[in-house]
Amino acid sequence: MSKVGEEYEEIDLPEQIAVRMDKRERLNALGSAYPVTLPITHTIEATKAKYPNLEQDIATGDQVGLAGRIMFLRNTGKLCFATLQSGSGERIQAMISLDKAGQEQLDSWKDLVDLGDHVFVEGEVITSKRGELSVLATKWLMAAKTLRPLPNLHNELGEEFRVRHRYIDLIVRDRAREVVKIRAGVMQSIRNTFAKQAFIEVETPMLQVMHGGASARPFKTHSNAFDTDLYLRIAPELFLKRAVVGGLERVFEINRNFRNEGADRTHSPEFAMLEAYEAYGDYHTMMDLTQALIQNAASDVLGTQVVQLEDGTVNDLSGTWPRVSMYESLSEACGVTVTPETSVAELKKLADTVGIEIDHPLHGKYVEELWEHFVKPGLTGPAFVIDFPVDTSPLTRDHRSKAGVVEKWDLYIMGYEQATGYSELVDPVVQRERFVAQMQLAATGDPEAMKLDEEFLKALEFGMPPSGGLGLGIDRLLMSLTGLGIRETILFPLVK
């Protein structure tokens, strides 16, 4: 332990780290444990692709120099085998033999190389006597010495360890890498769908003087320079609408929202949100668009709209998704006709009979709670629930023909809310009235009630064209496509 680095000398190192620290020192004495560059000529992927089906015990004559992380190590007296893995998870075998590499290199390999190290090997591409595609090395170099041991590859890692050490999860678990690729592919597909319809992608503020655009509790922070409290955004809606006022008539944003609320299998404190606005669209066109975005993503990334989930069940996203009225489906399911005129007292009575404990001044809150109790559990496939109560949707336009409801829908997939869409409220006078109603609600102690945003109202006063808007949770879309929990769809979810 005499050669360990200064920083580490104070600490009583675990045995395996101390051993590797010593090897690092010896590698540095010989050259470098972390060389700046290596004479790489081929990737593992390219090498494997070139020889997909070689017979056993073949010498190709092809010389390559390639690098990878050691996942398995099988050393014998005069011939060593190692399984090298690339970042994409492709593997190839390296062989270090006495007669090709020489005594010195064979000894240093056995002495200095550990599981998990990044190594470079140079030599001929061959197949072993068992037919394994291999590089028979004439030379090897350390590419990057690993100081900590990799977990054993024969047991699944614990859930907590995987989330806290996602980089290790990515090294050892194929599915972890796959999910990252699926997510990237979905983002790409969504952007393609928008591009084909002439939508422009923008970025709007995450730090906001006033949070708005949704009903939720915000994270609060402080700007020293402006000496003012700021909020992390709970939604981009009010800024995207300003963009539409400004003439960006088809606009979308994919970015993070932050909500200071509970976390579970379908909720994360920070989550990726897609919002889109289309001038001269309405909530019908947004349903069409949402269905296209999701179906295209499934087709582009998974090659099918009938998606096989993690647990083996099937999530069928194909076809045209049904659009069911909230009031009608509720009336049908509970056996009592519920309309926007039904009084809070009657709704409370209905809630009491099925044991829903709720005490709230708003008619809409009851209708939504009752709907979730009576109708939601029966929704299996994707379905749009349309025409919501007016008092719980302050940013949505009144229905064009039905009194007391607004042109809003929620999309449910696998039982959870996947997306929402409106015919946007663009009348600045009505919007002000809705904000005032929200403020009265806030005065009664509702911490999620919206604030009156004068700057947003000012923008509306300059004229926003009739528009449709949609919001879609990206993490939840990944859940719909994979069947994973939200923390598995996020590369580095929040951990305490």
Added chain:
RNA sequence: GGGCCUCUAGCUCAGUUGGUUAGAGCAACGGACUUUUAAUCCGUGGGUCGUCGGUUCGAAUCCGACGGGGCCUACCA
């Protein structure tokens, strides 16, 4: 926020009713091995049993507090 469960070696896990020095596999260390595939064989080391406190002759084990994690529940998407 409320309820239940859980934390043992680098990783995955055993550990009986409270009883000697806390075990296994992989990983590590020493040795053997020129065709292995989770290589094999022989040998060795590695633990503040989450933390602190209590009960007891004796605590990984029982009790309490705190911390981490999970599930259910409530709020939200």
